[in-house]
Amino acid sequence: MAITIKDVADAAGVSTATVSRALRGLPNVDSGTRERIQRIAAELDYVISPSASRLASGRTGSIAVITPYIARWFFSTVLSGVESVLQNAGMDLLLMSVSTPDGQQHRLPPAPRLRRRVDGVLVIALPPHDQQLREVLALNMPTSLIGVTLEGIPSVTIDDVLAGQIATQHLINLGHTRIGVITGAPVEEPFTADHDRHRGFQQAMNAAGLDVDSALEAYGFFTIAGGEQAMTALLTQRNPPTAVFAMSDEMAFGAMKAMRSHGLQPGRDISLVGVDGHDMSEFLDLTTVVQPVQDLGRIAAEALVGQLQSSGGEVEADSIILPTQLLVRGSTSPIKG
Amino acid sequence: MAITIKDVADAAGVSTATVSRALRGLPNVDSGTRERIQRIAAELDYVISPSASRLASGRTGSIAVITPYIARWFFSTVLSGVESVLQNAGMDLLLMSVSTPDGQQHRLPPAPRLRRRVDGVLVIALPPHDQQLREVLALNMPTSLIGVTLEGIPSVTIDDVLAGQIATQHLINLGHTRIGVITGAPVEEPFTADHDRHRGFQQAMNAAGLDVDSALEAYGFFTIAGGEQAMTALLTQRNPPTAVFAMSDEMAFGAMKAMRSHGLQPGRDISLVGVDGHDMSEFLDLTTVVQPVQDLGRIAAEALVGQLQSSGGEVEADSIILPTQLLVRGSTSPIKG
DNA sequence: CCACGGAACACAAGCGGTTACATGAAAGGT
DNA sequence: ACCTTTCATGTAACCGCTTGTGTTCCGTGG
Numbered sequence: 001m002a003i004t005i006k007d008v009a010d011a012a013g014v015s016t017a018t019v020s021r022a023l024r025g026l027p028n029v030d031s032g033t034r035e036r037i038q039r040i041a042a043e044l045d046y047v048i049s050p051s052a053s054r055l056a057s058g059r060t061g062s063i064a065v066i067t068p069y070i071a072r073w074f075f076s077t078v079l080s081g082v083e084s085v086l087q088n089a090g091m092d093l094l095l096m097s098v099s100t101p102d103g104q105q106h107r108l109p110p111a112p113r114l115r116r117r118v119d120g121v122l123v124i125a126l127p128p129h130d131q132q133l134r135e136v137l138a139l140n141m142p143t144s145l146i147g148v149t150l151e152g153i154p155s156v157t158i159d160d161v162l163a164g165q166i167a168t169q170h171l172i173n174l175g176h177t178r179i180g181v182i183t184g185a186p187v188e189e190p191f192t193a194d195h196d197r198h199r200g201f202q203q204a205m206n207a208a209g210l211d212v213d214s215a216l217e218a219y220g221f222f223t224i225a226g227g228e229q230a231m232t233a234l235l236t237q238r239n240p241p242t243a244v245f246a247m248s249d250e251m252a253f254g255a256m257k258a259m260r261s262h263g264l265q266p267g268r269d270i271s272l273v274g275v276d277g278h279d280m281s282e283f284l285d286l287t288t289v290v291q292p293v294q295d296l297g298r299i300a301a302e303a304l305v306g307q308l309q310s311s312g313g314e315v316e317a318d319s320i321i322l323p324t325q326l327l328v329r330g331s332t333s334p335i336k337g
Numbered sequence: 338m339a340i341t342i343k344d345v346a347d348a349a350g351v352s353t354a355t356v357s358r359a360l361r362g363l364p365n366v367d368s369g370t371r372e373r374i375q376r377i378a379a380e381l382d383y384v385i386s387p388s389a390s391r392l393a394s395g396r397t398g399s400i401a402v403i404t405p406y407i408a409r410w411f412f413s414t415v416l417s418g419v420e421s422v423l424q425n426a427g428m429d430l431l432l433m434s435v436s437t438p439d440g441q442q443h444r445l446p447p448a449p450r451l452r453r454r455v456d457g458v459l460v461i462a463l464p465p466h467d468q469q470l471r472e473v474l475a476l477n478m479p480t481s482l483i484g485v486t487l488e489g490i491p492s493v494t495i496d497d498v499l500a501g502q503i504a505t506q507h508l509i510n511l512g513h514t515r516i517g518v519i520t521g522a523p524v525e526e527p528f529t530a531d532h533d534r535h536r537g538f539q540q541a542m543n544a545a546g547l548d549v550d551s552a553l554e555a556y557g558f559f560t561i562a563g564g565e566q567a568m569t570a571l572l573t574q575r576n577p578p579t580a581v582f583a584m585s586d587e588m589a590f591g592a593m594k595a596m597r598s599h600g601l602q603p604g605r606d607i608s609l610v611g612v613d614g615h616d617m618s619e620f621l622d623l624t625t626v627v628q629p630v631q632d633l634g635r636i637a638a639e640a641l642v643g644q645l646q647s648s649g650g651e652v653e654a655d656s657i658i659l660p661t662q663l664l665v666r667g668s669t670s671p672i673k674g
Numbered sequence: 675c676c677a678c679g680g681a682a683c684a685c686a687a688g689c690g691g692t693t694a695c696a697t698g699a700a701a702g703g704t
Numbered sequence: 705a706c707c708t709t710t711c712a713t714g715t716a717a718c719c720g721c722t723t724g725t726g727t728t729c730c731g732t733g734g
Contacts (some may be wrong), residue, residue: 002453004690015714020692030712047452051397052690054388055719062431070420071631074415083407083434087445092454094399097420097429108424115384116339117429224620256619280617282592283561294408341720353683357722365682389720392689 003044012040023048047144060119062092063304066110066136067124070097073278074293078124078146081297089305094118098132111135120304122146124297127192144304146296147193154307154317156300158291160193163324164200164245167273167289170326171243175335176182177204180216180241182230182251194222195246197275216241220251225253235262242335243271248311249278252286256331271332275324285330292322340381349377360385397456399429400641403447403473404461407434410615411630412586415461416485418634426642431455435469448472457641459483461634465528483633483640488529491644493637493652495628495661497530501537501582503663504610504626508580509545512672513608517543517553517578519567519588528624531559534584553578557588564591572599579672580608586615586625593621593668608669612661622667629659 009016014033020036022029033328054060065082069075086093096110096118109132109261114121118141125147126133137143137153145155171179181201205212215237218230227246234241235258246252252274256266265270267285274281277290299320351370359366359374391397402419406412416432423430431454433447446469451458456479463470463482472614474480482492508516518538521531525533532605552574555567564583571578572595583589589611593603603609604622611618614627636657 002372006690014690017693017715018713020715024692027710028710047449049392049453049690051388051391051453052719053692055386055392055721056690058692058694058719060388065432070417071410071414073408073410076416077408079413079432080407080434083432087433093432095402095416095420095432096424097417112384116388184638224616240344253620258378260709279561343720353721354685354723355683358683361722365680367682370682386720389689390722392691393720393722395689395722 002049003046005046005048008037008041008044011044015293024271048336060092060117061269061304062094062118063120063122063301063308064094064096064110064114064118065122065124066096066098066126066132068098070095074248074276075124075149077137077293078297081294081299082122082301083297085298085301085305089212089301090306091119096293098126100314109135111306114139114141114155119143119308121149122297122304124151125193142307144300146300148228149319152317154300154303154319156296156303156320156322158296158322160196160326161203163201163275163289163291164183164197164247165204166200166324167197167245167275168201168204169208170273170287170328170332171245171271172179172204172210174271176243177210177335178213178216178217178239178241178243179210180234180244182218182220182227182234182246182255184220184222184247186219194247201232201245220246220254222248222251224250224254224257227251228258229254231255231258232261235259235264241270243332244273246272246274249274249276249281249286251287253278253284256284257285266331267333271335273332277327281327284328287329287332288327290325292324295322309319339386340383340432342383342385344382345378345383348381349374355603371664397454398427398431399455400457400459400645401431401433401447401451401455402459402461403433403435403463403469405435405463405519407432408646411484411585411613412461414630415634418631418636419459419583419638420634422635422638426638428456428642435463446464446472448476451476451478456645457481459641460485462530469470477643478588479641481637483637484530486656487656491637491639491640491656493633493657493659495633496657497533498537498540500612500626500628500661501534501584502541503537503661504534504582504612505538505541506545507610507624507663507665507669508582508608509541509547511580511608511669513578513580514547514548514672515550515553515576515578515580517571517581518582519555519557519564519571519581519592521557521559521584523556531584532575538582540543542650553613557585557591560584561587561591565595566591568592568595569598572596572601578607580669583609584613586613586618586623587613589623589625589668590615590617590621593623603668604670608672610669618664619666624662624669625668627662627664629661632659 005016005019009019019037022034063086067075083093120142121136123145127149128148130221138270145153147157149157150156153301202212218233220226220230245257255272259266264270274286277288281288342353342356346356356374359371400423404412420430457479458473460482465485465487482490484494486492486494520535539549555570557563558565583592589609592609596603596607601607611623611625614625618625
């Protein structure tokens with residue numbers, strides 16, 4: 001078998017308790033002894049058994065990340081932020097997707113698989129009402145949400161209302177008055193990104209004294225294909241919009257495709273603004289409200305790790321809001337006189 | 338504390354050994370007893386302690402996925418395939434990235450963190466010579482490679498030489514003779530995807546009796562920005578190519594951008610073919626050699642899980658090759674007469 | 675009618691650490 | 705010189721499950 005703490009202890013002429021303390025940097029270990037133990041452990045190529053450590057200590061040293069999608073840009077980018085933090089913190093990252101890669105069917109819910117297995121949970125952009133999310137929260141373990149807010153649960157998000165406002169205001173400033181919007185799903189639940197961005201849209205419109213024409217609203221399901229369909233729907237209106245606010249860059253991409261199919265050019269014929277700061281948005285010259293996606297993950301992970309380490313007393317659940325920034329590119333321009 | 342197997346045993350009036358066997362579906366348990374135990378366990382809302390189970394059994398029930406990037410399309414897509422399989426197999430997926438999200442610096446190598454922690458390892462597209470990969474392999478635990486082949490190690494890949502050939506042949510068939518190529522990195526190491534694709538390129542060129550002009554070769558580092566620079570370099574040649582083979586779709590996207598900057602239109606002025614079947618390739622009307630990326634991950638994961646479960650005797654390391662398919666779209670067209 | 679084999683289950687020894695508590699020695703205070 | 709701290713370390717009781725080795729009870733063949 002692999003060598004154990006006992007072997008190290010014997011080789012160092014101390015007890016396993018001392019080895020355990022020495023290796024974990026606990027106080028009350030003579031610095032000489034500590035160094036000797038560290039050296040011997042290294043020589044012996046000793047690696048601690050996580051299972052044993054976990055069993056004895058009750059801490060698992062791992063965090064689960066629950067996400068609806070793995071392969072989509074937003075999610076994988078958040079994930080990369082999370083991963084870098086957890087790696088540095090020496091924590092294991094257990095990845096669990098809530099839906100199949102096809103994005104269709106539900107899976108066996110993650111909640112049961114969490115118990116006794118991780119110290120904390122990071123949930124990426126699961127809508128507040130989501131059954132799976134509910135089950136996870138019911139576990140009552142340290143949890144942080146990313147991209148959603150929920151009363152009483154720590155979270156890291158952007159101000160989606162503001163993002164919607166900024167995007168819309170930009171279009172308004174350019175002189176547009178017939179502004180269409182491509183949102184996510186038909187059933188808008190409160191406190192979701194698209195709901196909030198839509199509110200921002202409305203606020204900006206109202207503030208400018210503009211009508212929100214429900215005929216200029218289409219659903220894009222946050223996918224490229226969906227965005228294309230939505231834009232097509234908008235373009236085939238009797239009176240199409242002169243500008244469109246797409247609630248995600250990917251939907252905006254789809255919208256661009258639809259525009260091209262109709263012989264229209266983004267920025268020249270119709271203005272288009274997205275949200276995200278997707279890698280490809282620069283490439284496609286899309287004006288967008290950039291959100292610090294990687295930081296979303298990074299900061300949420302840091303908060304959670306911090307909470308776990310300083311695990312004395314309940315930390316009050318604070319909801320961190322990260323800034324967004326309008327990035328003006330070629331897809332938006334002043335309305336033609 | 339949470340309830341343990343002992344509690345279940347007591348409630349069922351049997352020993353913990355029987356509960357353990359019953360719950361894991363082992364033989365030599367009366368079906369009546371088994372059902373009773375299952376019912377009681379469910380009633381008590383019992384969940385096994387993975388740590389204890391792992392410590393006692395020696396199996397961790399988890400697999401590590403090591404990848405250079407998390408947020409890039411290819412990698413996150415492979416990952417999603419892996420995840421779905423592992424989830425179904427009831428295995429934990431430990432995610433470790435080898436580089437920081439910025440793609441720059443190296444991290445603490447993953448190898449030490451693997452020992453005693455996982456039953457197997459899945460490595461995504463780390464070049465064969467890579468130090469980190471070497472260290473992982475030196476651990477000598479069940480490992481499968483994705484996107485690379487290495488003598489003696491199970492792997493799942495596409496035939497990169499063939500992919501390069503197909504892409505190039507397509508351009509040749511369209512009548513092109515001055516064909517440029519955007520490859521990955523300057524230092525080409527054998528057995529990497531770009532090396533092999535380049536070989537396929539050369540083979541096709543040679544077979545058609547065409548010259549490979551080294552001036553028509555540029556490096557794109559598999560990124561959009563890199564592809565853009567590479568294409569710019571190609572376009573500013575005294576005698577630019579009429580067609581370009583980009584070894585990844587993302588580099589092709591960058592190339593498209595460069596073309597547009599030069600007032601050129603893909604498919605009309607210059608033909609462009611990529612490799613991947615990236616989500617956005619359809620959107621951008623890019624001809625590409627599609628590889629089944631998600632399946633790469635899925636199949637590798639299945640193989641590894643299979644090997645771990647039937648863990649009797651060494652399985653011979655077979656290298657699985659998945660098919661690719663040329664998808665002709667608007668970015669390629671016959672050379673102008 | 676008895677020995678024998680197998681099924682169903684109980685016992686108990688680990689698995690490899692962690693940690694509360696005990697111990698002893700050195701240091702500090704008066 | 706004596707008592708109290710403080711520090712370094714040892715002792716040993718878990719942590720919660722798995723599994724090899726019994727033990728008991730039955731059915732069956734001779």
